[in-house]
Amino acid sequence: MVLIDNRVIKVEVDQYFKTLEDFLIEVAFLTTLQAKAMISNWFVQNYRDILAAMKSQERLDFLLNHAENLKSYEHRQKVFDMLKDIAVADNEFHTTEQQILNVFSEVWGLDG
DSSP states (O other): OTTTTSOOOHHHHHHHHHHHHHHHHHHSOOOHHHHHHHHHHHHHHHHHHHHHHHHSTTHHHHHHHHHHHTTTOTTHHHHHHHHHHHHTTTSOOOHHHHHHHHHHHHHHTOOO
16 A cells, blocks of 8 residues: 555555554564564565566556455455555545555455
């Protein structure tokens, strides 16, 4: 969601890390330190590939693949709510953010 509107804004990045940390503490029962370590390790290993995918012509396919992979995830409503929180962290709700949330809502069978 941070990259969906082709702008990286600090407040959205901060919201992403905070929301993900809270999610891991709640769902995976990690301590704050464990959650921060897990996020940092994952981010360092994956951020280049994600940036490349989000800049590619296959960007929508990349996002749809993730939506499909999480289609039966028991916490998909929480993930959806996290995406919404990140989208509005900059006090703006861009068309592209709304569009991708609509797609995820539809694929996941949520009310949005």
